Amino acid sequence: MSRPIHTRGLVLRRTDWSETSQIVTVDTRDHGIVDLLAKGSRRPARRSSSFAEPLDLGGWYDLVYRPRKGDLHLAVEARLIEGFPHLRDDLGAWLEANGILDLLRASFSPGDPHPALLRSALSCLKLLSVGRARLALRDRFVIELLDRSGVWSVGDNCANCEAEIPRGAAHWHAPAALLCAGCRTGGDRPVPEELRTLLGTLQSTAWGNIPSLVAPEPLLAAIWERLREALLHHLERAPRSLRYLRAGGPPGTGAPLRSPSPR
Ligand SMILES: [Zn+2]
Structure with a gap:
């Protein structure tokens, strides 16, 4: 499995992918624009979940993701730094x-x-x-x-x-x-x-x-x-x-x- 990438990024677009998941387009500081599948982000099951809440448009996040073949990578963890409420x-x-x-x-x-x-x-x-x-x-x-x-x-x-x-x-x-x-x-x-x-x-x-x-x-x-x-x-x-x-x-x-x- 590929090594996870740690970076920060701004969510440019988000789409609900299933009952529980999202696909987000993020402009990351280190790798530019990436598309990420965030499994379970729509329904954080418990406090230890990798996503405290669904990823939000215009949010600035601490991110960990695993690169996969193709254009859609796997978000592993996201922590909101600034949500610009x-x-x-x-x-x-x-x-x-x-x-x-x-x-x-x-x-x-x-x-x-x-x-x-x-x-x-x-x-x-x-x-x-x-x-x-x-x-x-x-x-x-x-x-x-x-x-x-x-x-x-x-x-x-x-x-x-x-x-x-x-x-x-x-x-x-x-x-x-x-x-x-x-x-x-x-x-x-x-x-x-x-x-x-x-x-x-x-x-x-x-x-x-x-x-x-x-x-x-x-x-x-x-x-x-x-x-x-x-x-x-x-x-x-x-x-x-x-x-x-x-x-x-x-x-x-x-x-x-x-x-x-x-x-
Ligand atoms: Zn001139």
Whole structure:
């Protein structure tokens, strides 16, 4: 029998498998995304059971599992470290959290761990409890996800000629690049300077400081529109939960951008 693997992981999806068991998709710190069969996790028989309770979506666990042939491995033990209970009391926070979990699942393959991004996901889940700056948190997380997926090449300099872009001369090149005026191609739209500055700020601000970031909601919404476009371009199958992540008016209506909730 294979040696058990000890790691930590975030539950991205869970499915009831039988009366007593679950199949869970977990983003693990050391081995990336794995599918695990947790036998008996739905009905912990006694206090000595390997599972104190069913594995929960968005839970961060100490895990032991045995690799098996194929893609479905056997969970041996799971101990909850952090369940982020605040997410369950607040629909807005729950939708944001589901977006994060689904995006992680859709963006990476098994055997491709991204521990730093996983830490960012945990920071983001935790900070959703603050109840402020949720759009900024979402933007920050997706920028990092796209960056680590190799899609995002938005920095201070032109993504083509690498020259520094003068103030007011940046152009947006879909799905995710900034170009100087000399390198822009036909459809590239000019990027307002304040949007470009906010992109830089989001990328460089530590997680803990995001909720106190002072940023106009319409600008954050405009950044989200570009991020969404980059995600749809990058992902083979965009998760359904993306649809519930709104910013401003309904998409495609041309309605003026506004804050989704009163502050
Ligand atoms: Zn250029």
